[in-house]
Amino acid sequence: DARVTQTPRHKVTEMGQEVTMRCQPILGHNTVFWYRQTMMQGLELLAYFRNRAPLDDSGMPKDRFSAEMPDATLATLKIQPSEPRDSAVYFCASGPSGGLSSYEQYFGPGTRLTVT
Amino acid sequence: SQKIEQNSEALNIQEGKTATLTCNYTNYSPAYLQWYRQDPGRGPVFLLLIRENEKEKRKERLKVTFDTTLKQSLFHITASQPADSATYLCALENAGNMLTFGGGTRLMVKP
Numbered sequence: 001d002a003r004v005t006q007t008p009r010h011k012v013t014e015m016g017q018e019v020t021m022r023c024q025p026i027l028g029h030n031t032v033f034w035y036r037q038t039m040m041q042g043l044e045l046l047a048y049f050r051n052r053a054p055l056d057d058s059g060m061p062k063d064r065f066s067a068e069m070p071d072a073t074l075a076t077l078k079i080q081p082s083e084p085r086d087s088a089v090y091f092c093a094s095g096p097s098g099g100l101s102s103y104e105q106y107f108g109p110g111t112r113l114t115v116t
Numbered sequence: 117s118q119k120i121e122q123n124s125e126a127l128n129i130q131e132g133k134t135a136t137l138t139c140n141y142t143n144y145s146p147a148y149l150q151w152y153r154q155d156p157g158r159g160p161v162f163l164l165l166i167r168e169n170e171k172e173k174r175k176e177r178l179k180v181t182f183d184t185t186l187k188q189s190l191f192h193i194t195a196s197q198p199a200d201s202a203t204y205l206c207a208l209e210n211a212g213n214m215l216t217f218g219g220g221t222r223l224m225v226k227p
Contacts, residue, residue, distance in 0.1 A: 004159075031213065033215075042218070042219045042220065045216070048213075056214060091159050102147065102150070102167070102209055103213070104165060105162060107159030107160050108159055109159055110158075110159050
């Protein structure tokens with residue numbers, strides 16, 4: 001049963017610290033998405049990769065957030081420095097196709113981040 | 117500005133009845149629309165996808181309609197069960213495969 005995995009599942013950190021979240025997409029999927037979910041804003045797209053190349057990161061605060069795919073099995077989302085307003089659940093999702101046709105996205109369990 | 121609206125109030129229905137959830141949007145011309153289910157503490161799970169030139173899509177007890185003139189999608193669960201209790205999210209997709217999600221509607225099915 002192929003699944004998207006995310007680590008850590010929970011992270012509590014102090015303001016100003018660096019936070020790194022990791023995601024392993026489903027093997028064979030060539031698109032990866034990072035989302036952030038809060039009660040106030042709902043589920044927001046932060047970044048989108050296809051074949052490991054970043055296609056869109058317009059939803060991501062550029063000054064402190066960065067997203068990368070060092071290889072096809074790992075996507076990372078980094079926050080430096082973290083702020084209390086970054087507290088949220090961060091989801092990674094992967095999808096099987098980057099072509100013109102639509103496709104479902106498979107979400108991981110999320111990383112719950114609390115910045116104090 | 118672009119907006120996706122789902123009823124933020126919880127929908128409470130009796131087991132066995134049909135649940136109908138609404139997704140309205142403005143200032144979008146989506147190529148596709150997707151529905152996801154989210155349980156507490158978990159990531160969203162894909163349910164159905166419908167294209168702009170499709171009026172209706174079915175999967176088991178689920179049915180989705182897509183009216184691009186009204187800018188509305190309806191999501192139906194027939195013969196609802198307590199296990200259907202969850203938050204349901206609609207998402208609009210542009211040609212770039214990126215999804216924009218609505219705020220979700222929480223469904224509670226009571227036995």
